[in-house]
Amino acid sequence: MVQLLGLVGLLVGCGSHSKESDAEPQPAEHNAELALEVENHGWSDIVISLVRGTAVERLGMVGGLKSETFVFPYRKLGVGTDVRLRAYPIGGPSAFTSENLLVQPGQWVKWTLESDLTRSFLAVY
Secondary structure: OOHHHHHHHHHHHHOOHHHHHOOOOOOOOHHOEEEEEEEEEEOOOEEEEEEOOOEEEEEEEOOOOOOEEEEEEHHHHHHOOOEEEEEEEOOOOOOEEEOOOOOOOOEEEEEEOOOOOHHHHHEEE
């Protein structure tokens, strides 16, 4: 009888597990945030957008001669798509689009916008 109870206890102990152990572990980059610091050296206020493929998402605005930091989820960059930043000067002639962004989770981006937007530069840290 004691052996039977021991066997039942062993089976119950081995068979029980929590739902959390079955869940897929979430990769750290899924919840990571990306910081984008934009420094505007021009006089015009500029609207900053994230361009992913053909989709354009407005991140915010940077005033003339000011800096702003935008924080958004890393997952907005998507997988396997071209991701760029776009600067559209309010009242200006045309928008300027950066080169492709290649960023890893934990890094941050600084985009320095010059008064002539074609001379702007992008750095990843």
